[in-house]
Amino acid sequence: MRFATRTFLWSFGPIALLMFGSFWNVEKLVQLTVRDGIRTSLRHTQESIAYVRARSEVQNSRFLRMAGENASLKAGMQLLRAEPRNPEARLTVEDQLREISETLGVDFLLVSSPDGKPQAGVMRIGEQFVKMDMARIQPPRGGFFTSESDVYQIASTPINQAEENLGTLTVGERFALSGLNTPAVLLHGGKVLKSSVPGYPEPAIEAALSGCPANGECELKLGGENYLLLPMQNAPLGNGYELRSLQSLDSAARPLQRVLQNVFLITGLGTLLAAIILAVLCSRSIVRPIAGVVARLRETEKTGLLPEFQSDSNTIAVHEIRQLTESFNAAGRAIRDARDNLHGAYVEFIGSLAHALDARDRYTAGHSRRVSDYSCAIARALGLADDTVEEVRIGALLHDIGKIGIADSVLQKSGKLTGEEWALIQQHPTIGRRILESVSGFHVYLPTVELHHENWNGTGYPFGLQGEAVPLAARIVHVADAYDAMTSSRPYRSAMNREDALRILQQNAGTQFDPAIVPVFAGLLAPELKSPAAVEDTDAALRSIRNLNSAIIGEPRRPEGALA
Amino acid sequence: MIVERRLTKAKVTAAANTYARGIAVELHSDASPDVLAFERSHVVIYLEGALPSKPAAGVMEQKDRRFTPDLLVLPVGSTVSFPNLDPIFHNVFSLSKPKEFDLGNYPKGHTRTVTFSKPGVVFVNCHLHANMAAVIVITPNQWNTRADETGNFRLADVPPGAYTIVAWHKAAGFFRQQVTVSENGSTPVSFFIPLASDTSLAAR
Numbered sequence: 088m089r090f091a092t093r094t095f096l097w098s099f100g101p102i103a104l105l106m107f108g109s110f111w112n113v114e115k116l117v118q119l120t121v122r123d124g125i126r127t128s129l130r131h132t133q134e135s136i137a138y139v140r141a142r143s144e145v146q147n148s149r150f151l152r153m154a155g156e157n158a159s160l161k162a163g164m165q166l167l168r169a170e171p172r173n174p175e176a177r178l179t180v181e182d183q184l185r186e187i188s189e190t191l192g193v194d195f196l197l198v199s200s201p202d203g204k205p206q207a208g209v210m211r212i213g214e215q216f217v218k219m220d221m222a223r224i225q226p227p228r229g230g231f232f233t234s235e236s237d238v239y240q241i242a243s244t245p246i247n248q249a250e251e252n253l254g255t256l257t258v259g260e261r262f263a264l265s266g267l268n269t270p271a272v273l274l275h276g277g278k279v280l281k282s283s284v285p286g287y288p289e290p291a292i293e294a295a296l297s298g299c300p301a302n303g304e305c306e307l308k309l310g311g312e313n314y315l316l317l318p319m320q321n322a323p324l325g326n327g328y329e330l331r332s333l334q335s336l337d338s339a340a341r342p343l344q345r346v347l348q349n350v351f352l353i354t355g356l357g358t359l360l361a362a363i364i365l366a367v368l369c370s371r372s373i374v375r376p377i378a379g380v381v382a383r384l385r386e387t388e389k390t391g392l393l394p395e396f397q398s399d400s401n402t403i404a405v406h407e408i409r410q411l412t413e414s415f416n417a418a419g420r421a422i423r424d425a426r427d428n429l430h431g432a433y434v435e436f437i438g439s440l441a442h443a444l445d446a447r448d449r450y451t452a453g454h455s456r457r458v459s460d461y462s463c464a465i466a467r468a469l470g471l472a473d474d475t476v477e478e479v480r481i482g483a484l485l486h487d488i489g490k491i492g493i494a495d496s497v498l499q500k501s502g503k504l505t506g507e508e509w510a511l512i513q514q515h516p517t518i519g520r521r522i523l524e525s526v527s528g529f530h531v532y533l534p535t536v537e538l539h540h541e542n543w544n545g546t547g548y549p550f551g552l553q554g555e556a557v558p559l560a561a562r563i564v565h566v567a568d569a570y571d572a573m574t575s576s577r578p579y580r581s582a583m584n585r586e587d588a589l590r591i592l593q594q595n596a597g598t599q600f601d602p603a604i605v606p607v608f609a610g611l612l613a614p615e616l617k618s619p620a621a622v623e624d625t626d627a628a629l630r631s632i633r634n635l636n637s638a639i640i641g642e643p644r645r646p647e648g649a650l651a
Numbered sequence: 652m653i654v655e656r657r658l659t660k661a662k663v664t665a666a667a668n669t670y671a672r673g674i675a676v677e678l679h680s681d682a683s684p685d686v687l688a689f690e691r692s693h694v695v696i697y698l699e700g701a702l703p704s705k706p707a708a709g710v711m712e713q714k715d716r717r718f719t720p721d722l723l724v725l726p727v728g729s730t731v732s733f734p735n736l737d738p739i740f741h742n743v744f745s746l747s748k749p750k751e752f753d754l755g756n757y758p759k760g761h762t763r764t765v766t767f768s769k770p771g772v773v774f775v776n777c778h779l780h781a782n783m784a785a786v787i788v789i790t791p792n793q794w795n796t797r798a799d800e801t802g803n804f805r806l807a808d809v810p811p812g813a814y815t816i817v818a819w820h821k822a823a824g825f826f827r828q829q830v831t832v833s834e835n836g837s838t839p840v841s842f843f844i845p846l847a848s849d850t851s852l853a854a855r
Contacts, residue, residue: 162778166740166756175758179739179779182716 090381091374099366103359110355117347118340125339126315130304133317133332136268140319148242154191155244155256159183164198164246164253167206177221180207185216188258195239195259199226201252210234211261230328231262231273231280238262238273238280267332271319272296274329284333286310292333301329312337376408380415430528437485437526444491448499450577451487459483461567461608466560468607479560482535486564489519489536501578513548516540539564542599554601562601566592566608569600586616687846688800690820694844695724695788696804697795699815699827704728705793711775711785713741718775718785726793727770734762742778749773749789772819786821805837818842 154160163180170176184196184207197208197219203226208219219234232239239259246253264271264283272292273281279289279296287309296316299305305316313336318329441455462483466476490498493515497508504512520537523529538552538561545553547565557565573588583591589609596605706728712719714736723731733743735757743763744753749771754763756779767773770791777783788795798804806816811834818826823844832838 157781159779159781162742162756166742166779169756170740173758175738176740176756179741182739183779 090378091370094370094374095366098369099362102362102366106355106358106362110351114347114351118344121340121343121347122313122336125336125343129315129332129334129336129339130317133269133319136332137319144242148244150191151242151244151256151258154187154258155246157183157187160187160198160256161246161248161253165248167198168200168253171200171206177207177218181209181218184209188216191258193258194261195232195241195257197224197232197257197259198246199255199257201254203255206254208257210237210239210259212236231275232257232259233275233280267319269332269334271330271332272316274331276327282333284309284314306336309333309335376412380408380412433526433528434481434484437481437488437523437529440491441484441488444487447495450499450575454571454575455484455487457571458486458564458567461570462560462563464611465563465567465604465608468611469559469563469604471559475560478531479535479563482532482560483564483567485519485523485529485532486536486539486568487515487519488522489515489517491522492518499578503579513540517549534558535560535564537561539568541565543596543601544598546599562604566600566604570608585612589616685800690822690846691798691802692800693722693821694798694802694804694842695722695790695795695819696798696806696842697724697788697790697792697817697819698806698809699791699817700812702792702794702810704791706730707793708732709787710734711787712736713743713777713783716780716783718777718783721785722797723785723787724795724797725767725787725789726795727789727791728766728768729789730764730766731787732762732764735759740779741783743775744778745773745775747771747773753778788819816840818844820844820846822846 160180160183163183166176167180180198184198188194188196188209188211194211195208196210197205199205205219205221205224205226207221208224209216210219230241232241238261240262241257241259243255243257246256262273262281264273264281267283270284271282272279272284274296277293277297279293282289282292284292292309295307295309295314296305299307299316303318307314307316314333315336317332317334319332445451445454445456459480463476463480466479471479493511497504497511500508516537516539520533523533523536535558537549538557541547541550541552541557541561542565543554543557543562545551570588570592573583573591574585576582589612592600592605593609596602704726707725709723709725709729709731711723711731711733712735713733716737716739725731733741733754735741736759738759740756740758742754742756745751749769750765750767750773752765754765757763767787767789770789773787773789775785775787794806794809796804796806809832811832813829813831816828816830818828823846826842826844828840828842830838830840
């Protein structure tokens with residue numbers, strides 16, 4: 088994972104988590120409070136409704152008592168007592184009940200004998216009052232009466248003649264839950280007789296109610312919603328009947344909760360946004376300088392160069408990171424200095440070694456330095472980078488170091504070389520490579536030393552590599568070496584003049600030499616050749632070879648045609 | 652004429668199915684344009700005095716939860732039978748001074764009779780049906796009649812002499828006048844019976 092991402096996540100994550108957690112908790116708390124409040128208000132409402140209902144029931148019972156004093160009905164009751172089996176007597180009383188219902192406006196009337204046996208009754212079905220079948224009627228005891236099609240809320244009053252009880256009058260009104268201002272259920276012994284709770288069938292409600300206590304408050308779940316079950320009457324209705332209101336807490340709390348949710352959502356999103364922005368800013372202020380430093384270090388890894396960081400307070404705002412880069416810079420500087428010193432010492436050492444080598448032979452005195460100078464000039468002219476030019480310079484300085492391992496008798500022999508001696512001479516690039524191999528930091532020069540006798544067409548030694556298989560530095564040194572050799576005296580011949588040497592170079596461009604390098608070298612030599620005096624000023628070594636005129640090319644002692 | 656109070660207790664119910672209560676009934680407008688016609692026809696006229704009586708037999712049916720007729724005028728000593736034509740029980744009774752009786756409960760097809768041996772107004776009710784009411788006026792002699800709907804009445808064959816002629820209305824009460832009846836000829840008598848502040852009956 089990227090550093091920046093990680094920093095962002097670490098700074099944002101905990102804040103977001105903390106915020107989410109606390110919001111969630113607060114929201115739950117508020118929801119609970121809201122629900123509590125709503126529960127209380129529902130309970131209060133229910134209590135006041137129950138109170139009002141109780142009052143109206145008392146009123147109703149007074150009216151009912153008046154109905155019980157109806158003289159005609161008393162006569163009817165006496166008739167029924169006198170003629171209990173007479174259908175006409177029952178018809179008479181039924182007719183009376185119809186008349187009473189007209190005045191009382193009730194839906195259900197029933198008289199029973201003093202022992203509680205139903206004797207005659209009518210109930211409203213549609214527009215008409217029809218008689219009830221006494222054989223199939225359960226003696227009502229109060230509360231509610233259930234017929235096949237309807238539920239009646241009933242109340243009874245005794246019919247007394249003087250001190251004698253003639254029976255009981257029971258009147259009822261069709262019980263409609265729709266008349267209540269809350270959704271309600273009418274229960275009888277745990278069975279739902281009627282329900283005005285929208286959307287749920289009675290069996291579902293019955294199942295949900297099964298866990299509730301007989302007469303009291305209860306909270307239950309119906310279709311995933313929370314409902315509050317409250318008793319709707321102060322006193323039990325009797326006979327196992329219960330009337331309870333069933334109201335959805337959720338739907339009551341929903342409007343308030345929606346408002347709260349919106350508030351929380353907006354606040355939450357706002358805070359989250361603020362946290363994101365803060366986290367981004369915070370992580371950027373840390374990550375940016377570090378990322379800069381890291382990027383530079385990566386670059387260093389690739390190039391191998393030690394970078395120097397800008398460490399002023401403008402570019403790096405964080406104090407610690409500025410200090411870090413400063414100390415890194417100091418370390419880098421120290422390392423660079425040490426490396427440069429070491430390298431310089433090596434180069435100096437090798438240079439003096441080469442110089443000593445050159446000095447062994449009066450003919451080759453200053454050869455390595457001259458080749459180095461020529462090579463440098465060519466490299467620069469080719470537009471190579473400074474580092475590469477430096478590589479070429481040192482490589483050229485060291486190119487003949489391998490001649491240390493070749494006996495002076497062979498090197499300085501003025502006569503013709505035998506095949507063996509020639510083979511020895513040809514080993515000097517390999518020997519040079521072997522010598523330098525063990526010196527750390529000199530790996531870059533090894534190809535130059537080893538391959539500076541390889542020809543463009545593959546006829547050189549030690550490997551016979553072709554064209555660009557030979558590194559550019561070695562090819563440059565090859566050209567410079569040949570030129571210097573030709574323009575220097577040798578025990579076996581005198582120096583060639585420079586025009587001739589250049590011509591020979593040009594003739595062999597493409598075969599022995601890189602055809603791209605020779606014209607560049609020629610271009611470099613051109614001003615010098617036109618005005619030989621200028622050369623004398625710039626290079627004292629070249630002055631000594633000006634008078635030499637013997638060509639080395641085509642000499643029988645050089646069977647490969649190569650130049651030493 | 653504005654009628655402030657109807658004296659009639661006649662309840663107009665639907666003829667079709669009397670025992671299916673609860674059907675909305677539209678009270679029909681009176682057939683007669685004279686709203687007091689009913690009241691006039693319920694004014695009883697009779698003579699007081701020692702005159703011979705000729706008992707008769709009256710019938711007061713209980714039909715459709717009503718007494719039919721709702722007014723009977725009979726001389727003293729008459730007998731009234733109360734047949735029950737309804738499919739339900741009735742219990743005819745009276746608490747009136749001239750004749751207290753309670754016929755008890757009896758169903759359809761049964762009848763009971765009462766003989767009235769004292770003159771006076773007998774209010775008849777039914778124990779089982781508080782709104783059933785009828786009046787039986789027992790006059791001291793056979794000279795009795797009811798006014799017609801226009802308020803006219805006529806007592807025929809009254810022996811010449813001086814009498815007290817009485818007009819009775821259930822709401823208005825008794826109105827008495829002295830009248831002298833001559834042989835051959837009719838004697839006009841007029842009653843003015845006030846019922847309410849601006850309604851009154853005039854019987855001639």
